[in-house]
Amino acid sequence: MPTEHITRRHFLGNLSRMAAAGGIALQLPWLSTLAGCARSESGYSHLTRNEGRAMRAFAAQIIPSDDGTPGAEEAGAVYFVDRALGRPLYSASLPVIRAGLADLDERAAPVHASAVFATLSNDEQITIMRRIEHTPFFATARTLVITGTFADASYGGNRNGAGWTMLGIDHQPSYAAPFGWYDARTLAAEPRTGTAA
Amino acid sequence: MTQRTYGQSDTVDFIVVGSGAAGGVLAKELSTNGFDVVVMEQGPWQQPSQFTHDELAVEREGAMLNTSSEPIQMFRETDKDPWRRNAGRALTYRRGVGGSSVHFAANYWRLRPIDFRERSVLGPISGSAFADWPITYEELEPYYTKVDWEIGVSGTPGPFDPPRSRPYPLPPMHNKSSGVLLERAARAMGLHAQVAPVAILSQPYDGRSPCKSCGHCSYYGCEFGAKSSSLVTVIPKAIATGRCEVRTESTVLRVETNAKGRATGVVYRDKLGNERRQSARAVVIAANGAETTRLLLSSASSAFPMGLANSSGNVGRHIMFNVHSGSFGRFDHPLNEYKGPVASRIIHDFYEADAKRGFYGGGGIDARFPYGPIGFAAGEFPKDLPQWGSEYKSALRDHYAHSVRFAAHITSLPVASNTITLDPDHPDRWGRAGLRLTYQDHPDDTKAKAWFRERAQELMEAAGATHVWSPPVVPTDGGVHLLGTARMGNDARDSVVDRFHRAHDVRNLFICDGSSFVTSGRGQPTMTIQALAFRAADHITQFARAHDI
Numbered sequence: 001m002p003t004e005h006i007t008r009r010h011f012l013g014n015l016s017r018m019a020a021a022g023g024i025a026l027q028l029p030w031l032s033t034l035a036g037c038a039r040s041e042s043g044y045s046h047l048t049r050n051e052g053r054a055m056r057a058f059a060a061q062i063i064p065s066d067d068g069t070p071g072a073e074e075a076g077a078v079y080f081v082d083r084a085l086g087r088p089l090y091s092a093s094l095p096v097i098r099a100g101l102a103d104l105d106e107r108a109a110p111v112h113a114s115a116v117f118a119t120l121s122n123d124e125q126i127t128i129m130r131r132i133e134h135t136p137f138f139a140t141a142r143t144l145v146i147t148g149t150f151a152d153a154s155y156g157g158n159r160n161g162a163g164w165t166m167l168g169i170d171h172q173p174s175y176a177a178p179f180g181w182y183d184a185r186t187l188a189a190e191p192r193t194g195t196a197a
Numbered sequence: 198m199t200q201r202t203y204g205q206s207d208t209v210d211f212i213v214v215g216s217g218a219a220g221g222v223l224a225k226e227l228s229t230n231g232f233d234v235v236v237m238e239q240g241p242w243q244q245p246s247q248f249t250h251d252e253l254a255v256e257r258e259g260a261m262l263n264t265s266s267e268p269i270q271m272f273r274e275t276d277k278d279p280w281r282r283n284a285g286r287a288l289t290y291r292r293g294v295g296g297s298s299v300h301f302a303a304n305y306w307r308l309r310p311i312d313f314r315e316r317s318v319l320g321p322i323s324g325s326a327f328a329d330w331p332i333t334y335e336e337l338e339p340y341y342t343k344v345d346w347e348i349g350v351s352g353t354p355g356p357f358d359p360p361r362s363r364p365y366p367l368p369p370m371h372n373k374s375s376g377v378l379l380e381r382a383a384r385a386m387g388l389h390a391q392v393a394p395v396a397i398l399s400q401p402y403d404g405r406s407p408c409k410s411c412g413h414c415s416y417y418g419c420e421f422g423a424k425s426s427s428l429v430t431v432i433p434k435a436i437a438t439g440r441c442e443v444r445t446e447s448t449v450l451r452v453e454t455n456a457k458g459r460a461t462g463v464v465y466r467d468k469l470g471n472e473r474r475q476s477a478r479a480v481v482i483a484a485n486g487a488e489t490t491r492l493l494l495s496s497a498s499s500a501f502p503m504g505l506a507n508s509s510g511n512v513g514r515h516i517m518f519n520v521h522s523g524s525f526g527r528f529d530h531p532l533n534e535y536k537g538p539v540a541s542r543i544i545h546d547f548y549e550a551d552a553k554r555g556f557y558g559g560g561g562i563d564a565r566f567p568y569g570p571i572g573f574a575a576g577e578f579p580k581d582l583p584q585w586g587s588e589y590k591s592a593l594r595d596h597y598a599h600s601v602r603f604a605a606h607i608t609s610l611p612v613a614s615n616t617i618t619l620d621p622d623h624p625d626r627w628g629r630a631g632l633r634l635t636y637q638d639h640p641d642d643t644k645a646k647a648w649f650r651e652r653a654q655e656l657m658e659a660a661g662a663t664h665v666w667s668p669p670v671v672p673t674d675g676g677v678h679l680l681g682t683a684r685m686g687n688d689a690r691d692s693v694v695d696r697f698h699r700a701h702d703v704r705n706l707f708i709c710d711g712s713s714f715v716t717s718g719r720g721q722p723t724m725t726i727q728a729l730a731f732r733a734a735d736h737i738t739q740f741a742r743a744h745d746i
Contacts, residue, residue: 062585063593071590089258126586133585142585143575150570151253166590167570167597169535173250174409174421179537180374180598181530 044079046086046094047101050116054101055081057118059145061129063166066122070162072149080148080157081141093140100137104128200436200443205475209233210741212463212477214449214492217296218723219710219730220483221427222347225434226734227481228441232741235475236435236443237465239488240292243299245429248418252569256416261291261300269623271633272674275614280633286518286675288487288617288632294443295418295428296485297677298723302415302539303396303424305350305724306561307341309359310334311549312718319550322557325610325639326515330715331687331696332732334359340728340735348425348727351399355391357545367399369541370408374532375564375601376542382603382660383544390542393563396425396723397538405429410537415567447473448627451496452480452706458500460706466627479705479746481737483730486516486679486712487632490617493683493693493708495630506700506708511693512683513618515611517717518676520638522646523562523604524653525577526662531598534566547652548719550608558645560607560719562653566600573597579666596664603656605649606720609673610639611681638673646670678722683712697740698733705746709733 044052056078065071072078084090085097104117107128111120117128132138148157150164158164164171178184203209210232213224220236228234249255259265264287272283291297311318313330321327342363344350351367369392372380376390383390397414398407408423422429435441446468453461453474462476482489490513496505504512540563550559568577574593583589615636623631638646647670654667686692689701694713700706709730711722718725740746 063590064587066587067591069594129585146575147253147257147571150574151257152251154251155253163570167594168531169570169598170533174411175536177371177410177537178374179371179410180532180534182374182377182528182532183372184374186372186377 044082047082050105051098051101052078052082053118054104054116055097055141057125058101058104058129058141059148061125062142062145063149070166072145074159075149075157075162076159077145077148077157080151080155081144083156084144084148090144093144096137096140097144100132100135100141103132103137107131200441201439202442203233203235203475205473207233208462208476208478209235210478211235211481212237212475213481213483214463215296215482215484215488215710216294216432216443217427217483217485217710218298218726221295221298221431221435222727222730223481223483223709223734223737224441224443225431226731227738228435228438230734230738232440232738234435234441235477236441237447237449237463237475238292238294238443238445239448240294240445242294242443242445243418243428245418245420245422248420250411250413250417252571256569256572261293261416261418263288263290263292266292267625267631269631270675271620271623271631273635274637274672276635283634283674286677288634288675288679289677290485290487290679294432294445295426298426299418299428300416301426301677301723302567304540304563304721305344305352305394305396306543306719306721307359307728308334308337308718308725309357309548312716315550315716319552319557322610322641324612326613326691327557327610328684328686328691328715331685331692337725337728337732338362340731341724343731344724344727347731348396348430349398349402349405350394350396350425350724352394353392355543355545356389357391357548365394367402370395370397370399370538371410371541373534373537373541373564375534375540375566378528378532378601378660379542379544379562379564379603379656382656385659386656388544388546390544393540393543395538395540398423398425403430408538412535412537414539448629449484449492450627450629452482452492452505454496454498454500454505454703456500458703460703470627479707479737479741481707481709483708483710485710486682487617489708489710489712490682491619491629491632494619501702506683506693506702506706508702509689509691509693511691513616514613515681515684516615516617516634516636517609517611517678517680517714518673519609519678519680519717519720519722520607520642520646520673521605521720522607522650522653522670523602524650524657524665524667525579525600525602526657526660527596527600527664528660528662529599532566532601533598534601535598539563539567540565544656547649554648556641556644556648557610558608558641558648560605560645560649561721562603562605562649562656564601565604566602570597577602579664580668581666603653605646605653607642607645607649608719609642609680609717611684611716612637612639617682634675636673636675642673643670678711678717678720680711680714680717680722683708684715685713686715697736698729699740707733707737
């Protein structure tokens with residue numbers, strides 16, 4: 001199932017250009033200014049309650065938790081997305097996100113009476129996700145969810161390093177060799193590696 | 198340490214524009230040799246303690262890069278195409294003391310004797326301004342060695358290395374799992390994996406502490422000072438001479454010249470935007486291949502209508518980035534490439550061009566995985582797998598700590614129509630014209646990318662990867678290696694500087710950085726940029742002492 005092709009450089013480039021559109025120079029760690037923003041567990045800074053509910057369910061479909069390990073939900077990715085949409089770099093995406101989240105709920109309505117996306121069953125949500133997976137909303141929201149799952153916790157997501165833990169990263173400021181399975185075996189076999197044959 | 202400062206009414210011996218890989222070396226050498234030096238640096242003076250591991254800020258948002266603060270760069274393939282916004286890599290570098298040496302990956306390959314005389318050996322190449330360098334490897338070798346010992350390079354020679362007059366000052370870095378796998382692949386294919394030389398300390402050296410294997414070299418600054426950037430090596434030594442001032446947040450607008458056609462100093466804007474002037478007996482430009490181009494073209498005058506030092510018309514021409522391709526692989530056991538320096542082993546069996554391949558081009562292959570979790574999950578993650586949902590997550594968990602890329606670093610041919618030019622429609626905050634890029638890979642560069650992609654994929658399969666994916670090669674639209682835009686040469690009609698980095702057109706103007714390159718080498722240009730800078734500093738010193746500037 002192909003989605004948009006985002007290389008790192010394109011991602012970087014796009015973010016830079018989004019920043020330019022907002023006329024903002026990205027010189028400072030942006031969330032340092034937002035770090036003090038009050039936020040309660042039930043409230044969002046930029047998404048409405050309904051949008052937040054849909055975003056949270058969308059995030060849990062992108063990186064689920066059904067295998068017993070943390071996913072976007074445990075990482076609190078929705079809170080990253082909520083905060084990110086409030087700053088110039090990402091605010092250009094806000095209309096696309098808003099429309100897409102409303103669309104998710106609209107697509108849920110015919111499934112069950114008074115249903116919204118978040119109240120659908122897992123399979124029902126996946127059916128809707130498949131219908132929209134090639135839309136700009138999906139690509140943008142997916143990237144935001146991934147970013148919120150793995151970015152530093154100071155940005156609102158990746159709580160307790162949940163995203164890093166999920167990937168098998170032992171997140172430390174520095175490390176000692178050996179680093180992985182293959183160099184550990186080599187070190188054990190020949191403590192001093194030199195030029196390979 | 199308090200640095201010496203100069204007044205604007207002082208006429209210093211040298212202004213060095215730029216404090217990066219080349220500028221830092223020139224500042225240190227010239228001040229050590231007794232000259233008064235003012236270094237003009239556009240960016241701030243960050244300390245290593247200010248560098249972070251914040252992937253979102255550093256890798257995603259490019260907090261260290263020009264493209265975040267000055268993001269609009271126009272691009273076109275040829276002069277027949279319309280300008281459009283460069284949505285790709287663009288001309289990328291860092292502003293700040295130490296320049297791009299702060300965020301580089303620190304791979305320190307020397308050029309080889311063949312690099313300097315490929316044109317003579319191989320003959321002309323259609324559609325390219327392929328030329329020999331005006332210097333030889335033998336002339337540059339003492340300065341490569343000087344780089345090794347002055348800044349601290351770790352390594353040990355490989356089977357294809359050029360002659361060296363002194364061993365590496367530091368033993369190799371630990372061989373990562375990716376290096377072990379590259380060795381395995383090389384053995385299986387009858388190739389040779391050798392130690393990757395890096396400008397990173399494997400042991401304490403010159404008062405600096407060794408690498409802590411934090412895994413944040415490429416794109417990041419080293420908070421431990423173990424990466425041998427100009428910020429922690431030559432710049433502190435320049436300051437310690439008591440003769441060098443690094444004037445930060447000072448953006449040079451133009452080099453001024455007098456009626457005799459000599460450089461008299463520079464006009465710059467300070468951090469508040471005030472226009473200021475600094476006089477000097479000579480000016481050395483080491484601002485990188487993009488900024489050097491901007492400064493020379495912006496310094497046009499009635500005496501130099503095409504731009505300063507540009508009677509040949511070659512300022513901004515022949516931009517080379519090195520081209521790249523490669524292959525990814527996932528292995529049974531964890532590699533944990535998020536730890537340690539970028540690469541610990543390289544393969545140089547394909548370094549030289551070989552007519553039997555049917556194209557010009559050569560390169561080196563290393564094993565690396567410089568991708569943060571966001572970058573991998575949103576970018577390099579294989580496209581043949583689900584991109585969301587349970588299967589996506591499962592594959593992400595299977596791949597992230599288990600994967601590596603065999604990356605090929607390849608020649609770029611110099612092409613006259615590949616140019617950096619001024620963009621008056623997109624000025625920067627100080628009113629300087631922006632930069633725009635006209636660039637199309639030479640057909641041989643495109644073939645080389647495809648050829649190396651196949652070799653990398655074969656190596657990945659030989660290494661025993663359980664899942665191999667090789668992204669398609671894409672046209673080059675920018676990069677961090679900014680080479681060839683003020684090329685060296687003996688003939689003033691087709692080069693910008695002579696073999697001593699003196700501008701052919703202006704006796705007391707010297708230009709030394711990546712712009713001096715005649716050919717591209719095989720990636721990893723910083724070692725050569727610094728060797729050129731040490732050599733240039735020796736010659737400039739001799740000229741100054743002989744009153745010949």
